[in-house]
Amino acid sequence: MLASHTPALKSCRQRRKGFRPTGHHTRMIVRAAATEEQEEVDIEEDAMTRMEKSMESTTGAFSTVRTGRANAAMLDRIVVDYYGAPTPLKQIANLSAPESSLLVIQPYDKSSIQSIEKAIMSSDINLTPNNDGNLIRINVPQLTAERRKDMAKMVSKLGEEGKIAIRNIRRDCMKAVDKLKDASEDEQKALEDAIQELTDDYVKQVDKLVKTKQDELTTV
Structure with missing residues (x-):
């Protein structure tokens, strides 16, 4: 630019x-x-x-502003406590939006999955993560x-x-x-x-x- x-x-x-x-x-x-x-x-x-x-x-x-469609950028401001160091989520996991109403987070280090889930829960994105032990899925509902x-x-x-x-x-x-x-x-x-x-x-x-x-x- x-x-x-x-x-x-x-x-x-x-x-x-x-x-x-x-x-x-x-x-x-x-x-x-x-x-x-x-x-x-x-x-x-x-x-x-x-x-x-x-x-x-x-x-x-x-x-980072939610528009009703899943967008991996919505997670850009999330910081995870990774081995005692505050680390941007996008540095320790692959973030994707395979569907218009779904976000998928695949940690590079599976041991960090609970820390990632905790960071999402305490963030201001107001979305609930679902952890299956390997991936975290987040359903993104339509905005009212x-x-x-x-x-x-x-x-x-x-x-x-x-x-x-x-x-x-x-x-x-x-x-x-x-x-x-x-x-x-x-x-x-x-x-x-x-x-x-x-x-x-x-x-x-x-x-x-x-x-x-x-x-x-x-x-x-």
Whole structure:
């Protein structure tokens, strides 16, 4: 996903090419200008990297929201006490959804099956595991209309949290732009525009995720 934003960053940098001093300028001035341009590039790339990580976190949060269909991602937040160490379930078992209403957990180490069952029972997914000694099966019942509405509200909340995180990154990066000492007003404006463009793009992606997830919730 990072690569998709590279053209926007390149176009911004191209608009700032005039910033590089040439000709009669001294070597010291050229070095200072190069350093300033690198600082600008670092701000752009920092914004892009942090927004991408925020987007990945939001996407991961959405994947754990139950939509009425079995999805192995529903188990991603479950942590098991494995030989005294808190361990993500997906690291010690194969997780699958062979049917729309069934989750299957196959531990790599059969001795961990009771610990896995305990972790599921104490989690917030509100589903009951069935242990046959080799596998754990979880039936995923259809959501009621009221529960779907609650889940849709949760999705909206997660989306707002994701957008706030992205806008906070924008705020931090804009402050960094203001602290650039030697950049011209045009240079600063071009950098601010690039950061705003990234912000708008990621906010739109979050909105798209929210709509997709809510559509899933309304599909019986």
